[in-house]
Amino acid sequence: MNDLETPPVPTLSDFRLSTRQEHLVQEIAGRRRNRRRGGLALASGVLVAGGVTSVLLVLAGPGTADAFAAWTPSPTTPAPGQVSSAEAACEAGVTASPSDKMSPGLPGGATQVWLVDTRGPFTLVLFGANTSTTLLCVSGPSINSSAQANSQMMEIGSPQPALPEASQIAVNRLLAESADGQAYTIAEGLVGSGVTAATLVLSDGSDVATTTGNGLFLAWWPGSAVVTSATLTTAAGMTTQPISLPMLGTGGSGNSVKRNVGTGQ
Amino acid sequence: MAGSEPEAFGELFKRHSRSVYAYCARRTGNLDLAEDLTSVVFMEAFRRRRKLRLSNTSALPWLIGMANNVVRNADRSLRRYRSALDRIPVPASGASSEEDTISRLEAQEALARSLKAISALTQGEKEVVLLVVWSELTYSDAATALDIPVGTVRSRLASARAKFKDSAPVTSTTITQ
Numbered sequence: 499m500n501d502l503e504t505p506p507v508p509t510l511s512d513f514r515l516s517t518r519q520e521h522l523v524q525e526i527a528g529r530r531r532n533r534r535r536g537g538l539a540l541a542s543g544v545l546v547a548g549g550v551t552s553v554l555l556v557l558a559g560p561g562t563a564d565a566f567a568a569w570t571p572s573p574t575t576p577a578p579g580q581v582s583s584a585e586a587a588c589e590a591g592v593t594a595s596p597s598d599k600m601s602p603g604l605p606g607g608a609t610q611v612w613l614v615d616t617r618g619p620f621t622l623v624l625f626g627a628n629t630s631t632t633l634l635c636v637s638g639p640s641i642n643s644s645a646q647a648n649s650q651m652m653e654i655g656s657p658q659p660a661l662p663e664a665s666q667i668a669v670n671r672l673l674a675e676s677a678d679g680q681a682y683t684i685a686e687g688l689v690g691s692g693v694t695a696a697t698l699v700l701s702d703g704s705d706v707a708t709t710t711g712n713g714l715f716l717a718w719w720p721g722s723a724v725v726t727s728a729t730l731t732t733a734a735g736m737t738t739q740p741i742s743l744p745m746l747g748t749g750g751s752g753n754s755v756k757r758n759v760g761t762g763q
Numbered sequence: 764m765a766g767s768e769p770e771a772f773g774e775l776f777k778r779h780s781r782s783v784y785a786y787c788a789r790r791t792g793n794l795d796l797a798e799d800l801t802s803v804v805f806m807e808a809f810r811r812r813r814k815l816r817l818s819n820t821s822a823l824p825w826l827i828g829m830a831n832n833v834v835r836n837a838d839r840s841l842r843r844y845r846s847a848l849d850r851i852p853v854p855a856s857g858a859s860s861e862e863d864t865i866s867r868l869e870a871q872e873a874l875a876r877s878l879k880a881i882s883a884l885t886q887g888e889k890e891v892v893l894l895v896v897w898s899e900l901t902y903s904d905a906a907t908a909l910d911i912p913v914g915t916v917r918s919r920l921a922s923a924r925a926k927f928k929d930s931a932p933v934t935s936t937t938i939t940q
Contacts, residue, residue: 502927504897505877507785508794508870518802519776521851526769526809572768695771699813707768729812731771735778735822 527572566682566720568618568639572707576616584621585611588635615709615716622709622716624686634686636718664692665732666739667715669725684718685725695731698741700724772812776805779823782898783830789897790834792874794867800837802851803844804830824900828908831890881923888923891916 615622620638662668670687685698689710696708696715700723708715725741783804787797808829833840841848877897881889894905895916902920906913 502880502892502896502923503877504899505789505874506870507788507797507874508867510781510784510798514798515777515780517852518780518798519773521847522776522802522805522809523769523773525806525847525850526772694774695768697768697771703813705768707771729768729771731774736771736775 566620569620569720570617571705571719572617573709574616574618576614576621577619580616580619580621581611581614581623584614584623584635584637587637588623588625613709613711613714613716615718617718620718622684622718624714624716634684634716636684662688662690664690665730665734665737666690667693667696667728667730669741672724682718682720683722683724685716687715689713689715692732693730694733697729698725699727699729699738701726705729768812772805772809775808775822775826779826780805782823783826786827786830786893786898787834789874789877789893790830791837792871792878794871796837799841799848800830800833802848803840804833806844806847807833807840821904824904824907827894827898827900827904828910831894831908884923884926885919887915888919888926891919892923895920 611623611625613624615624618638620636622634622636624634667690668688669685671685673684673686685706685708689696691713693710696710697705698708698717699705700719702721702723704719704723706717706719708717727741728739730737730739780801784797784801787800787804788794791797791800804826808826811829881892884892890909891905894900894908895902900908902913902916905916909916
């Protein structure tokens with residue numbers, strides 16, 4: 499008993515590791531799909547970043563209990579034509595809105611798509627971030643409003659948040675909406691340059707993976723839970739960032755209620 | 764565009780699986796079993812992800828701590844994830860050559876000798892030796908992995924060192940931190 503030298507272990511081949519890695523991802527994704535099925539109703543919103551003008555476009559539907567049954571906690575690959583149809587519905591909704599809060603037609607500078615988040619048949623599109631006007635639009639099946647099939651909108655204003663550190667995110671807005679009594683929440687914000695993936699941990703204990711791109715993130719979920727923290731992936735590994743939301747407000751129009759324009763981090 | 768949690772865990776696996784595998788292999792002395800236990804560690808880590816603790820921004824100590832528990836309760840861990848493990852595809856190009864087979868057998872014999880060498884240590888001493896000496900974790904990271912105070916890591920290692928006082932590796936800089 500006099501030898502504590504480290505015993506060598508043959509290295510696993512890249513092939514065997516990648517097989518195991520792929521299996522792990524599939525098992526985890528399968529477990530989440532099985533756990534997260536539930537019914538909820540949906541609306542949609544248009545949100546302005548840019549610090550000057552904000553537009554919230556809400557797609558509020560008749561609100562059946564299972565209207566959000568196809569929602570997924572992780573982004574999914576869009577079906578052919580899904581994104582272009584959503585963009586068209588959003589533009590039509592903005593143009594047709596009778597609300598005096600609405601800009602006539604798409605606000606200037608908000609025609610460029612910056613980020614698209616798809617979850618099953620639902621599509622969340624962010625137009626024109628970092629311009630004076632930003633449009634955030636959610637669309638999906640069974641969603642209608644008085645202004646336009648599959649769309650409803652409002653304008654909001656919000657200060658531009660500070661850029662997050664490279665390994666962190668900043669929650670720009672957390673929008674609590676409702677449609678026909680069915681609550682849902684949208685989160686939008688900025689992603690530090692070193693963050694490759696971000697998952698929001700909600701106050702009800704569930705988590706929602708975000709879509710990231712162009713330095714931004716998007717996510718939404720049925721219900722009114724708020725964000726309490728975020729699990730971030732960086733080159734150094736995974737970290738947990740607490741998220742505080744100091745500004746909670748209410749407001750809205752039609753059957754959509756803009757309850758909250760908050761900042762995080 | 765999408766950065767989902769499963770994909771993030773896939774990246775975590777890519778980053779740390781070799782270290783976890785080596786730890787499991789040294790704990791069990793069985794390379795095939797270690798491979799399955801490595802998968803179990805990451806599936807269990809996902810299940811307990813809200814308890815993730817970082818040490819110097821790395822998840823490795825937490826994962827090694829998870830591996831320690833998984834190996835300690837290997838039968839139960841494997842039973843729990845048996846159906847998931849059964850879904851792992853047999854690697855078509857992973858067929859072992861005779862040379863590979865001999866190499867693996869030699870490695871397993873070496874592991875068995877090493878495990879026998881530390882068999883007289885207490886379980887706590889073994890765990891510290893495995894983490895600090897064989898896996899080269901810092902005292903702090905070993906404390907995180909085992910969820911014990913750093914002082915306990917030091918005292919257990921000192922105790923192990925006393926039993927191996929004639930052994931150079933124990934008094935090497937690897938464990939003198």
